[in-house]
């Protein structure tokens with residue numbers, strides 16, 4: 548057992564306020580006057596229970612670093628540029644089919660000083676609310692083929708290889724929009740043998 552102290556990515560999250568979800572809250576590239584720097588991506592998928600049934604109208608919130616691997620947060624002193632056009636937080640509700648979609652920028656890897664030369668693989672934090680605050684689930688989505696997987700103790704803390712793979716999104720040509728953005732698919736399964744690993 549190795550104690551991993553909580554770092555910036557575990558103790559911080561976005562503060563969205565008390566307003567209703569507005570159209571466009573799921574597009575992290577449209578929150579400021581200009582377009583953010585980086586690789587535009589579309590991330591989508593379905594939230595399903597262990598029987599494969601859609602989980603409808605559930606709140607999904609995401610937060611992430613910018614394309615340079617820096618969070619829009621006063622405690623992040625990583626010497627990488629902030630992007631004034633990118634805050635890195637978004638939210639949406641799943642639809643009738645449990646489907647959700649975000650438009651965002653591919654986040655960069657960032658150092659986290661956990662051990663020598665420690666870098667987190669690029670990831671997006673996901674929070675799912677169930678019917679109550681105590682049913683909130685939090686996880687991280689990764690990108691396929693990241694060379695940092697083997698060196699990341701957070702990713703490797705999930706002992707089962709197959710379970711780890713549930714956290715890696717899949718490149719999706721159907722979601723990819725010509726001349727505009729790459730698509731990644733990330734289905735979230737709440738329970739059962741195929742369930743997505745969640746943070747405790």
Ligand SMILES: [Fe+2]
Nearest residue numbers: 556612670672
């Ligand atoms: Fe993070």
